Amino acid sequence: MSQSNDPIDPTPQQDRRGFLVSGAVVAAGAAGVAYWNRQSRPNSSVFIARNQKYDGELVRTIREGLIACEFDPTWITGKRVLLKPNLVEPSRLAPHMTTHPAMIQAAAEVFRGWNAEVTVGEGPGHVRDTEQALLDSGVIEALQDAKLSFADLNYQQVRAVGNVGRACALKQFYFPQAVIEADLVVSMPKMKTHHWMGMTGAMKNLYGVIPGCKYGWPKNVLHFNGIPQTVFDINSSVGRTITIVDGIDCMEGDGPILGTKKSMGLVLVGQNLTAVDSTLCRIMDILPERIPYLALAADKLGPVSESQITQRGESWRPLVDPFLLLDRDHLRGLRAAKTHFVT
Numbered sequence: 001m002s003q004s005n006d007p008i009d010p011t012p013q014q015d016r017r018g019f020l021v022s023g024a025v026v027a028a029g030a031a032g033v034a035y036w037n038r039q040s041r042p043n044s045s046v047f048i049a050r051n052q053k054y055d056g057e058l059v060r061t062i063r064e065g066l067i068a069c070e071f072d073p074t075w076i077t078g079k080r081v082l083l084k085p086n087l088v089e090p091s092r093l094a095p096h097m098t099t100h101p102a103m104i105q106a107a108a109e110v111f112r113g114w115n116a117e118v119t120v121g122e123g124p125g126h127v128r129d130t131e132q133a134l135l136d137s138g139v140i141e142a143l144q145d146a147k148l149s150f151a152d153l154n155y156q157q158v159r160a161v162g163n164v165g166r167a168c169a170l171k172q173f174y175f176p177q178a179v180i181e182a183d184l185v186v187s188m189p190k191m192k193t194h195h196w197m198g199m200t201g202a203m204k205n206l207y208g209v210i211p212g213c214k215y216g217w218p219k220n221v222l223h224f225n226g227i228p229q230t231v232f233d234i235n236s237s238v239g240r241t242i243t244i245v246d247g248i249d250c251m252e253g254d255g256p257i258l259g260t261k262k263s264m265g266l267v268l269v270g271q272n273l274t275a276v277d278s279t280l281c282r283i284m285d286i287l288p289e290r291i292p293y294l295a296l297a298a299d300k301l302g303p304v305s306e307s308q309i310t311q312r313g314e315s316w317r318p319l320v321d322p323f324l325l326l327d328r329d330h331l332r333g334l335r336a337a338k339t340h341f342v343t
Contacts, residue, residue, distance in 0.1 A: 044275040044303050045069040047312040049267045050319060052248050058106035058267065062244055065269030066110070068312040071242065073114040079183035081116045082151070083107055086189045086205050086246075089126040089257050090137035096249040096261040099188050101142035103246045103267075107186060108146055121178045123153030123208045125218040126257070130154055151178035154212035165236030167296055168229035170221075173237055174214045184240050185209065187273060191247035191264065191280055193255035193323050196227060198291050198334045200256050201280045202243035202273040203301075206234050228292035235273060235301055242271045245280065252323040253342050262323060274302030275309045282306070285322035286334050 047065035052058065067073070085099035108118045120143060127133045130152045134140040143150055156176035163170050179185060189205035197204065207219055207230075215221040222230040235241070247266030253259040266283070270276035274297040281288035288294050288304050298304040325331050327341035 082182035121151035165233035192251040231293040
């Protein structure tokens with residue numbers, strides 16, 4: 001891996017923009033691997049832990065959750081793991097918007113304990129200055145304390161990879177070097193509502209592996225090609241993924257940026273992102289089959305139906321606590337009851 005393994009320097013000496021685009025050849029091999037992973041239907045168990053705190057035993061929770069979902073620790077030995085948090089538009093005044101630094105540190109400790117090489121990477125969709133996003137989110141201190149390297153996915157070298165999903169018109173995606181080289185990408189979203197899609201979780205979080213230097217801010221090339229379609233296609237094309245969800249302090253209402261805090265105390269873990277996002281929906285009192293990108297993913301990337309998802313840890317039913325949704329025409333049909341909407 002050509003990326004430095006040194007911990008992040010808050011005042012880097014190198015010009016990030018010198019790392020822009022290298023190579024526009026479609027990486028057929030990487031696309032083939034992504035297709036194989038999609039067809040192999042990763043384990044659809046979903047683990048839920050309740051009563052979780054950022055200063056609690058997150059390492060133990062994440063480790064036990066992965067093992068409960070039949071993740072094989074021996075497989076990851078010596079391999080490269082990319083932790084992908086959500087740092088969309090961070091603010092110290094709204095920590096419920098972004099993945100908490102404690103979650104990142106805990107996940108890194110788990111994978112390092114299994115002798116994996118761990119890097120944290122993100123390409124914030126609304127912030128051009130990634131270093132500022134690290135400062136505003138508090139993640140920079142977590143990286144320094146844990147001596148974790150960071151990959152700026154907005155400005156890294158990129159390679160073109162064929163669009164395996166083909167739900168949108170884009171023939172290929174440009175993925176950053178750290179994403180191409182990772183043996184495992186761990187989506188680490190914040191449990192939130194979304195003003196266009198209704199909810200955002202593990203699958204939508206992978207928008208952050210798409211580099212701003214190629215797609216702009218806020219990745220409007222993807223928006224213009226259809227958010228549900230591009231979410232599905234990115235997830236089809238990116239390679240092997242699992243997810244660890246920060247559902248401790250969440251966001252409801254006008255998410256994913258302007259919503260209000262909702263404390264749930266949950267951590268969710270799973271090897272199949274579609275199954276985990278469907279479970280998030282049910283806890284939020286949202287019908288997962290009505291989320292457009294989950295409707296596309298159903299029985300292609302993973303199961304949406306409750307009967308096809310194996311529950312581990314806590315049952316989701318006692319945890320249901322309706323998240324407020326914006327009172328908009330395109331969101332009113334996302335739940336059976338016509339309640340818990342805000343203007």
